[in-house]
Amino acid sequence: MNSEEYAIVIENLVKKYGDLLAVNNISFKIRKGEIFAFLGPNGAGKTTTVEILEGIRKKTSGKAYVLGKDIDKKKELDSLKKIIGTLPQEFNTHENLTVKENLRFWSKMYEKSLSIDYLIDLVKLTDKTKERYKNLSGGLKRRLGIAISLVNDPELIFLDEPTTGLDPRARRETWEVIEDLKEQGKTVFLTTHYMEEAQVLADEVAIIHKGEIIDIGTPTQLIDKYGGDNKIIVRCNSDEVRQQIYSILFELGPAENEDKDIVVSAKRGGLSKVVDLLEDNKIPYTDIISQRPTLEDVFLSLTGEVLIDKKAVKTAT
Amino acid sequence: MVKGKSIFSKIRFSFRKIFGFTSTTALSWIKTGPALFFTFIYPIIMILLFGYIFSAGGDENLYNLAYMNNDTYQVGDQYYSYTPASILLQRLGYQNSTLAEELNLNLQEVYYNSSQTTAMDWMKDNDIPYLLVIPEGWSATLNESITNSSAPIANIYYYYDPSYTSSMEVRSIIDNVLQKMNIEEFGIQSFIQIETKTTPSREGLNYIDFYVPGIIMVTISTSGMMGLVSTVTEERKTGLIYKISSTPLKKWEWSLSQLLWQAILGIIVAILTVLTGWVAFGFNLKSIHPLMIVALIFGSMTFAGLALILAFFVRRTEAAMAVTMAFVFPQMFLSGAIFPAEMLPSYMQTIAKIFPLYYMGEAMRNMMLASTFHKVWLNLGITIAMGVVFFVIGSIITKWRKE
Numbered sequence: 001m002n003s004e005e006y007a008i009v010i011e012n013l014v015k016k017y018g019d020l021l022a023v024n025n026i027s028f029k030i031r032k033g034e035i036f037a038f039l040g041p042n043g044a045g046k047t048t049t050v051e052i053l054e055g056i057r058k059k060t061s062g063k064a065y066v067l068g069k070d071i072d073k074k075k076e077l078d079s080l081k082k083i084i085g086t087l088p089q090e091f092n093t094h095e096n097l098t099v100k101e102n103l104r105f106w107s108k109m110y111e112k113s114l115s116i117d118y119l120i121d122l123v124k125l126t127d128k129t130k131e132r133y134k135n136l137s138g139g140l141k142r143r144l145g146i147a148i149s150l151v152n153d154p155e156l157i158f159l160d161e162p163t164t165g166l167d168p169r170a171r172r173e174t175w176e177v178i179e180d181l182k183e184q185g186k187t188v189f190l191t192t193h194y195m196e197e198a199q200v201l202a203d204e205v206a207i208i209h210k211g212e213i214i215d216i217g218t219p220t221q222l223i224d225k226y227g228g229d230n231k232i233i234v235r236c237n238s239d240e241v242r243q244q245i246y247s248i249l250f251e252l253g254p255a256e257n258e259d260k261d262i263v264v265s266a267k268r269g270g271l272s273k274v275v276d277l278l279e280d281n282k283i284p285y286t287d288i289i290s291q292r293p294t295l296e297d298v299f300l301s302l303t304g305e306v307l308i309d310k311k312a313v314k315t316a317t
Numbered sequence: 318m319v320k321g322k323s324i325f326s327k328i329r330f331s332f333r334k335i336f337g338f339t340s341t342t343a344l345s346w347i348k349t350g351p352a353l354f355f356t357f358i359y360p361i362i363m364i365l366l367f368g369y370i371f372s373a374g375g376d377e378n379l380y381n382l383a384y385m386n387n388d389t390y391q392v393g394d395q396y397y398s399y400t401p402a403s404i405l406l407q408r409l410g411y412q413n414s415t416l417a418e419e420l421n422l423n424l425q426e427v428y429y430n431s432s433q434t435t436a437m438d439w440m441k442d443n444d445i446p447y448l449l450v451i452p453e454g455w456s457a458t459l460n461e462s463i464t465n466s467s468a469p470i471a472n473i474y475y476y477y478d479p480s481y482t483s484s485m486e487v488r489s490i491i492d493n494v495l496q497k498m499n500i501e502e503f504g505i506q507s508f509i510q511i512e513t514k515t516t517p518s519r520e521g522l523n524y525i526d527f528y529v530p531g532i533i534m535v536t537i538s539t540s541g542m543m544g545l546v547s548t549v550t551e552e553r554k555t556g557l558i559y560k561i562s563s564t565p566l567k568k569w570e571w572s573l574s575q576l577l578w579q580a581i582l583g584i585i586v587a588i589l590t591v592l593t594g595w596v597a598f599g600f601n602l603k604s605i606h607p608l609m610i611v612a613l614i615f616g617s618m619t620f621a622g623l624a625l626i627l628a629f630f631v632r633r634t635e636a637a638m639a640v641t642m643a644f645v646f647p648q649m650f651l652s653g654a655i656f657p658a659e660m661l662p663s664y665m666q667t668i669a670k671i672f673p674l675y676y677m678g679e680a681m682r683n684m685m686l687a688s689t690f691h692k693v694w695l696n697l698g699i700t701i702a703m704g705v706v707f708f709v710i711g712s713i714i715t716k717w718r719k720e
Contacts, residue, residue, distance in 0.1 A: 056559045057719040078565065086563045092555040094341065096348040101341075108337025109564040111330055132348075152564075 006065075007032045007156050007187040008053065013062035015048050015211075022048045024211035025062070030189065030204070032155075035182050037202035038191040039295060045211040046191040047089050050160050053189070054086050067156055082110060085149035089160040089191075091142065095134035099125055099144055102133055103151060110152035119147040123177055139170025146177055156187045163197060175201060195295035207299060214302045219295060226301040227293025232274050234262045235287040245285060248277055334566050338574035343581070352544070356582060360536040360590040367532070367655055368525055368598045379423040380487045382409070384449040386426070388456050400456040404502065405473070408494050409449075420490050436476045447487045450474040525598040530609075530681030531654035533590045537583040537613070538620045538674050539645050544582075545575060545624035546641045549715070550634040562717045572625070572712035579617040587613055606684035612697060615704030616677045622704070623673070625711025648672040653679070673703050 008030040015023040023045040030036040038046045051057035053066050055077045067083060069076035093102045100116060107113035120126055123143040128136065136144065142162055149157050159178065163171040171194075178201055181188055192198055198205050199219045206216040215222060234245050242262060249264045264274065271290045278285055346352050388402040403411075410417025411424050427448070429439040440448055451473050459471035475491060477484035552558040561571065587609070594600030627644070631637040649655060651665060652674035661669065669675050680696035683689045 051559075051719060054563045055718070056562050078567075081563060081565045084563070086560065088556050088560050088563075090556040091560065092557045093560070094345045094557075096345050097341070101344065105337065105341040106564070108341070109334055109561075109566050111565070 005031060007067055008036075008189065009063075009065040010049075010053075011063040013049065013052065013064055014060045015045070015052060015057070016060045021211050023052070023059075026208070026211075026213045027062075028206055028213060028216055030187065032187050033182075033185050034203040035178065035188040035190060035201050037198035037205045038189070038208055039193070039195060039198045039202075039205050039299070040191075040208035041193050044193075044208045046193075046208055047160055049208075050158050050189065050191055054084065054158055055081060082152065083155050085152060085154035085157040087142075087145045087149040087157070087159045087162055089164070091145040093133055093144070093148060096132055098130050098132055099136070100129045102144065103147060106148045107151045112153070113151045114153045119150055122150070122180065123147040124173070137170070139166050139173060142166060142170070142174055143177060146174070150181075154186070156189065157181060158189045160191045161193070162190065163192070163194065171197070195299065199295050205295065207295075207302060209299075209303045222295065222298045223293050226298040227295075228297060228301060229265045230270065230293070231291045232264050232271055233287075233289040233291060234264070234274065234278070234285050235289075236262075236283075236285045241284055244281070244283055245278065248281055248283065249274060251277070330565075331567075331570055334570050335574050335577065338566065338571065339577045339581070342574065342578045346578075356536075356540050356544075356586065357589060359540060360532055360586050361593045363532045363535065363655075364529065364590055364593045365597060367528065368594070379418070379421055380447070380483055380490075381423050381425055382447055382449060382487055382491075383425050383427045383445050384409075384451070385428055386451045387453040388451045389453070401459050401471075401502075402451045402456055405451070405494070405498060408498055409491070420494070422487070422490060436474070440476060440478060446478050447484050448476040449491065450476065525594050526601045526604050526685060529590055529594040529600050530685070531678050532594075533583075533587045533613070534616055534674055534677045534681065535649050535654045536586045536590065537579075537616050538648065540582065540586070541579045541617055541620040542624045542627070542641050542645055543638065545579065545621055546628050546637045547634055548575070549625065549628035550632065550637045553628075553632070553716070554634060558717075559719060568715065568717040569712060571717075572621075572708070572715065575625075576618055576621045576708060579621045580614050583613045583617040584610070604685040608684050608693065608697065609681055612677055612680045612684070612700055615697075615701045616673075618704030618708045619673045619677070619700065622707025622709070622711035625715050626707065629711070629714045629716065648674050673700070673707075676700050676703070 006029045008028075010029070011027050013023055013026050014021070026045075026049065038049065040046050048057060052059045053064055053071065055071055064071045066080055069080040071077050071080065094105065097105065099120065103116045103119055107116065120129055123146055125140065125143055125147065128140060131140075133141065133144065146159070146162065149159070162178070163174050166174065175197070178188060178190065182201075188201075190198075190201060202219060204216065205219055205222060207214045207222070215226070217225065234249070236242050236245060245262045249262060264270075271288070275288060278288070346356075384406065386402050386406065388400060406424065407413060408416075409424060410420050410422050417423060427443075427445070429436070434442075436448060436450060439445070455471055455473065458469065462468040462471055473495075475488055477488065549558070552561075562568070591600060591602070591605065595602055623644070624641070627640055628637055631640050651661065651669045652672040653669055654674055676696045676699040680693055680700050683691075683693040683696055
């Protein structure tokens with residue numbers, strides 16, 4: 001194992017809860033300084049894996065090295081806790097203490113800690129320092145959580161679903177903070193079920209489903225590999241025209257009649273063909289869009305399931 | 318040399334974490350209005366409420382009043398069996414169970430050889446809380462005082478152990494009976510008087526001096542157990558405990574921080590209770606002994622340990638609180654901290670001894686009196702042993718990691 005190059009190395013990691021196999025023999029490596037996204041639906045085994053790596057959950061079998069430390073060895077795990085930061089999925093801190101008091105508390109748990117004012121600036125909570133934790137909004141709570149995960153100036157930060165339940169604005173603000181971490185050279189292990197989040201932030205994505213890693217790669221690699229062709233979406237105003245478009249575009253390949261849209265899968269460069277066909281036949285369409293596949297399509301292609309319900313996707317975007 | 322420095326810095330870091338955790342817990346607690354209010358107000362209400370009850374007296378249980386009748390009534394060679402002493406005993410419920418129940422008394426005739434031992438020593442040796450002695454020749458003295466106004470007043474003697482908080486109530490019952498007898502038999506109030514005696518070292522102490530330690534220990538056990546059980550189960554539910562476990566803070570440091578905070582709270586509660594007892598009921602501040610701090614610390618340790626054990630077995634906060642109440646309340650009433658254990662039936666008195674609070678209350682009370690100080694070491698020893706055992710078990714079994 002090359003501990004210089006990799007922040008995390010996992011070999012055949014297994015976690016069972018009785019008969020339930022939560023993590024099924026997974027192996028992967030995470031390079032130092034990158035944002036690694038663990039993408040999968042709820043119950044896929046993301047949090048279980050993260051908690052094992054953080055040393056707060058016991059594994060059933062396999063090996064895991066975090067920043068070169070073997071998490072099975074108590075001494076190494078103890079020294080690991082000094083150099084990692086964690087933001088749990090269900091993050092909570094002392095609710096009656098203010099932002100500043102909470103940061104002061106967590107900083108006392110470490111031998112060396114960053115300046116509290118610096119952390120407050122970093123997560124843009126300057127005007128909330130005297131606000132009690134319980135009075136903060138969901139987004140501000142998460143930002144405080146991120147600041148707390150950074151008090152010891154960690155080399156590696158685990159962020160478990162850092163934007164779940166946040167409104168779009170708060171989500172984007174959190175993304176900015178995470179991007180700042182990357183600029184500082186930190187390694188970030190991010191779990192999420194928002195494909196857009198993984199696509200925007202991650203250098204590398206592992207898709208996990210039912211405890212198994214289906215594939216790992218950069219978002220582009222995964223999309224190219226599994227996302228399929230670009231989608232061309234044609235919109236029009238009447239059912240009659242829609243039927244005409246459907247019949248004409250069928251020549252380019254299978255077309256889908258989705259609500260008011262006709263969706264056709266075409267190889268790159270297919271857009272001009274579609275436009276030519278519609279123009280030649282004088283079809284009065286209202287709009288035509290070429291859409292690249294997303295990680296959602298990758299997930300659908302790999303598992304046959306949608307990653308997230310449409311309502312949640314709308315919130316995310 | 319390097320290793321030595323490393324150990325020193327580890328110890329320093331441990332202290333930093335423990336005090337950091339404790340001070341934050343304190344700050345968080347101070348900012349939680351209801352916790353602050355109830356922890357401070359609880360012992361004050363308890364001491365005022367039960368202080369009043371004790372001064373007012375009264376419950377339905379029978380007090381075992383030991384008596385020794387040395388009186389004989391002789392005129393010439395003739396002995397009389399129907400004497401003023403027998404009238405007094407009948408009025409106290411002798412061979413009259415209905416009257417005895419009305420008076421809450423259960424008379425038990427005893428005998429000790431006054432030429433070989435004193436009443437106080439005999440009581441101490443036999444765990445007798447109160448003893449009524451009718452002296453030899455009492456009826457004759459009484460007869461003389463009726464006919465001759467310059468003759469001495471006929472006294473009976475009431476010996477009591479003030480560590481039994483019911484002793485003053487028993488005295489009050491005897492007083493009432495005597496007054497009634499004076500008026501009904503002789504038409505004058507002061508023919509017979511009661512003379513109370515306690516061991517010399519106990520002079521000047523009253524029921525509140527023995528009630529204060531009980532309240533301190535009850536508050537420590539109640540607020541300590543309920544507070545820690547709810548903290549642990551809530552922090553487990555919210556995940557805070559697991560976030561804490563992902564830091565360099567070790568489980569033993571976390572446990573010790575919890576204990577430290579419980580001990581600090583215990584000391585605050587003790588000070589408050591003592592001050593309230595002093596202001597409202599004249600608690601004797603001289604009866605405070607330095608060893609009480611040991612009982613407080615190990616008492617806090619016992620209940621912190623028990624809280625951790627309960628929180629291990631019962632996961633949900635609501636259920637854990639219900640189980641804690643099921644332990645705390647019987648302990649409060651059965652351990653002799655609030656109601657004298659000697660009022661309980663004998664089998665209940667045996668049950669009382671399974672509760673840690675019993676030994677802590679006893680240890681604290683033993684410390685207050687020179688005459689009972691010899692009993693301190695056993696009760697304090699049990700308290701220390703329980704503190705260490707429960708706390709170590711509680712700390713070990715506490716789940717610091719998810720399964």
